[in-house]
Amino acid sequence: MFLDLKKFKSKNMQKLLLIALSFIFITAANSQNTKCVTTETWKKYQEKNPSAEARKQELEKFTKKWIEGKQTKINGQVISIPVVVHVIYYYDEDNISDEQIYSQIDVLNEDFRLLNSDSLDENHPFWFNTADSEIEFCLANVDPFGNLTDGITRTYTDSVEFIDRDNLKFSASGGEDNWDPNSYLNFWVFPLSNGLLGYATFPSDLNANPELDGVVVSTSAFGTFGNLNPSNNLGRTATHEVGHWLNLRHIWGDDFCGDDFVGDTKPAEEANYNCPSFPHRDFNSCGTNENGEMFMNYMDYVDDACMNMFTFGQVDRMWATLSSSRVDLLSSIGCDDVSDIQEFTSNNFKLYPNPNCGQFTIEFIEKTSNLEILDILGKQVFFLKDNNELSVKIDLTSKIKSGTYFIRSLDSKNNKLHKLVIK
Numbered sequence: 001m002f003l004d005l006k007k008f009k010s011k012n013m014q015k016l017l018l019i020a021l022s023f024i025f026i027t028a029a030n031s032q033n034t035k036c037v038t039t040e041t042w043k044k045y046q047e048k049n050p051s052a053e054a055r056k057q058e059l060e061k062f063t064k065k066w067i068e069g070k071q072t073k074i075n076g077q078v079i080s081i082p083v084v085v086h087v088i089y090y091y092d093e094d095n096i097s098d099e100q101i102y103s104q105i106d107v108l109n110e111d112f113r114l115l116n117s118d119s120l121d122e123n124h125p126f127w128f129n130t131a132d133s134e135i136e137f138c139l140a141n142v143d144p145f146g147n148l149t150d151g152i153t154r155t156y157t158d159s160v161e162f163i164d165r166d167n168l169k170f171s172a173s174g175g176e177d178n179w180d181p182n183s184y185l186n187f188w189v190f191p192l193s194n195g196l197l198g199y200a201t202f203p204s205d206l207n208a209n210p211e212l213d214g215v216v217v218s219t220s221a222f223g224t225f226g227n228l229n230p231s232n233n234l235g236r237t238a239t240h241e242v243g244h245w246l247n248l249r250h251i252w253g254d255d256f257c258g259d260d261f262v263g264d265t266k267p268a269e270e271a272n273y274n275c276p277s278f279p280h281r282d283f284n285s286c287g288t289n290e291n292g293e294m295f296m297n298y299m300d301y302v303d304d305a306c307m308n309m310f311t312f313g314q315v316d317r318m319w320a321t322l323s324s325s326r327v328d329l330l331s332s333i334g335c336d337d338v339s340d341i342q343e344f345t346s347n348n349f350k351l352y353p354n355p356n357c358g359q360f361t362i363e364f365i366e367k368t369s370n371l372e373i374l375d376i377l378g379k380q381v382f383f384l385k386d387n388n389e390l391s392v393k394i395d396l397t398s399k400i401k402s403g404t405y406f407i408r409s410l411d412s413k414n415n416k417l418h419k420l421v422i423k
Contacts, residue, residue: 082334107235186214331403358397
């Protein structure tokens with residue numbers, strides 16, 4: 001838009017107009033620069049809680065050690081993280097449809113499993129870095145109390161302007177409390193202003209502030225249809241924020257040529273916007289080569305249509321987090337449909353009830369049986385050797401946590417794993 005200032009004869013009018021235009025341009029720039037305020041939100045939290053930095057550094061030490069050893073992740077192991085979506089609305093149009101929510105879960109699964117149709121071509125220089133995280137997501141089937149659920153809550157609030165965003169994480173202030181953050185990924189979806197798309201909590205603060213843990217995404221950037229921002233209508237805001245929730249940083253490290261603690265993301269001078277052409281910032285100040293910056297990474301700020309990859313190094317950080325701060329997600333029953341789990345009979349034994357609270361009965365067909373119970377990582381948590389009883393009552397209430405386990409007989413040629421749910 002072009003304005004002829006000569007038409008405004010009064011110097012005061014010209015001055016006021018220039019101030020107004022400056023305000024518009026600054027607002028537009030800030031809108032572009034604040035797509036995600038995960039880092040800014042954490043820094044404000046850190047100012048009030050000095051120990052937050054120590055917790056963050058401690059997690060970094062573990063992450064580095066885990067990546068160097070890689071002793072926990074089982075190749076081919078896929079984890080399903082249960083999701084609950086808390087829709088907070090004042091206007092009816094912000095009470096988004098189930099279908100819009102389903103579309104977002106689909107996007108998360110496509111992006112994190114490298115099933116997205118817009119992934120890089122195999123001839124692209126960065127294709128070699130593109131990774132399947134082996135992390136999936138489901139709308140929770142079971143709530144924290146063991147009841148069946150659709151994984152969606154809807155809360156009407158009488159607040160028109162959502163200024164203090166974290167207030168909407170609490171029922172007491174017109175929002176919705178999160179579900180057990182050790183077992184669920186909590187989304188809060190409500191309108192955000194000034195170009196803000198979302199923010200997340202880092203895993204290092206989970207134990208200190210569990211009630212805040214989760215991801216916030218603006219109604220206008222959640223899923224792939226509905227009343228969405230044209231530049232953010234493919235669900236990639238949630239992909240970006242879940243990356244933070246699993247301890248990923250922005251690729252520019254929130255500083256000029258900053259460190260995102262990932263070896264295979266190309267160093268970036270700063271955030272990238274819109275849809276850059278490849279290569280972008282080749283031979284930049286941070287030391288990129290002829291391929292430039294990895295602007296198509298989910299942890300940058302480009303438009304949804306131009307981001308399409310995580311790297312192997314980023315996946316390592318996610319799994320280090322799933323082996324430390326968020327380890328309880330590996331045994332969450334949120335994705336299980338308990339109505340479909342019944343007592344089962346193998347070649348050697350029968351177990352009931354299932355699910356149970358850690359106390360159950362095993363009836364053997366033969367008096368001598370060896371049996372083991374494994375956690376979701378394949379670690380043995382219980383072993384019954386040379387049993388001579390036909391019926392054995394097992395009590396593991398003080399020995400294992402709630403979650404999904406597997407039980408099998410070691411005497412049968414068909415030693416099939418059976419799902420055991422403790423809740």
